[in-house]
Amino acid sequence: MNGDIKAKYELAKKYFYGNGVEQDYEQAQMWYGLAAAAGHSFAKYELGKMYLYGIGIEENQELGTEYCLDAYWDFRASIEKSYGFDVGRSVDDGTAEQAGFSGRKDTAFLMYTLGRMEYAGEGLPRDYGKAYQWFRLSADGGHIHSNYRLGKMFYAGEGVQQDYAVAESYYKEAANGKDKYAYYALGKMFDTGIGAEQNQSGG
Numbered sequence: 304m305n306g307d308i309k310a311k312y313e314l315a316k317k318y319f320y321g322n323g324v325e326q327d328y329e330q331a332q333m334w335y336g337l338a339a340a341a342g343h344s345f346a347k348y349e350l351g352k353m354y355l356y357g358i359g360i361e362e363n364q365e366l367g368t369e370y371c372l373d374a375y376w377d378f379r380a381s382i383e384k385s386y387g388f389d390v391g392r393s394v395d396d397g398t399a400e401q402a403g404f405s406g407r408k409d410t411a412f413l414m415y416t417l418g419r420m421e422y423a424g425e426g427l428p429r430d431y432g433k434a435y436q437w438f439r440l441s442a443d444g445g446h447i448h449s450n451y452r453l454g455k456m457f458y459a460g461e462g463v464q465q466d467y468a469v470a471e472s473y474y475k476e477a478a479n480g481k482d483k484y485a486y487y488a489l490g491k492m493f494d495t496g497i498g499a500e501q502n503q504s505g506g
Contacts (some may be wrong), residue, residue, distance in 0.1 A: 311338035312346045319349070319359075327358020339370065344377035348416070348425075355425060370425025380414045385410045394436045400486035406444025415449045422452070422461075431462025442473075447480030454488060467497070498501075 315334035318327045332353060335426065338346035350469040351370030354363045383389045385407060401429045418437030437457055441449035454473030455468045471492060477485035491497075 306383050307344050308316065308338055308341040311341070312343050315346060315349070320446065328353070331379065332360050344374050344381070347371070348374035348420075351426060352487065368426050373426075375417065375420055375426050377415055382410045382413055382417075390440070394440075397432060397436070398440060399436045406440040406442065406446075407444050411441045411444030411446035411449070414438075414444065415446045415452075417450065418452065424426060431456065435462045442476075447477055447482050448484070450474070450477035450480070451482050451485045458488070458492075465493075 306317060309335050312475045315323070315338060315438040317324050318334060320326065329408050330395065331390075332350065335346045335353070339350050340474065347370045351367045351374060352358065352485035353360055353367070354370065355367030356362070363449045379389070379391045382391065390404055393404060414437045418441060420426060422434035423429065435453070436458070438449045438452045442453055450473045454470045454477065455461075455472060456463055456469035471489070474485045474489045474492070480494055492502075
């Protein structure tokens, strides 16, 4: 049964991205919907984003919020099951970092996804503070791109005190993991001299 649900989700992704088939958002919507109805959390999230942003289908904020919020609580429940307690409660009240909670490899991607949802306000009000805490836990669990997202937040001062040195440190950590966005961000810092010593040697 689980294999059938996953197959529906994978088929939806193929139609959404046009991988091996002609891109077809209506087919993607249908297959994401079938997988979501069967309880596939990421299908709920992807379908929610299609509705929120009007990707290939008519925008519907109410449906998009409903699907994304359902996915959000699914992700939270999976993390709670892994830890044996609700880490999210400490994220909600802003004490996760002070409590010294560590990230875990098996939940790192889910934590990154929650960070993205909090950062973008997908299904719930945007909250940079919570996004930061989820990204931090995710990065601690080994998710490379979360380091880039943390660097971006420190660079812009989003939910944290702006700190170019910390931003550069996170960007370098992500770049060490071959994150292409981090390469670009570091290059921009050095080329412009904003947050890092400008490279005067030229190309």
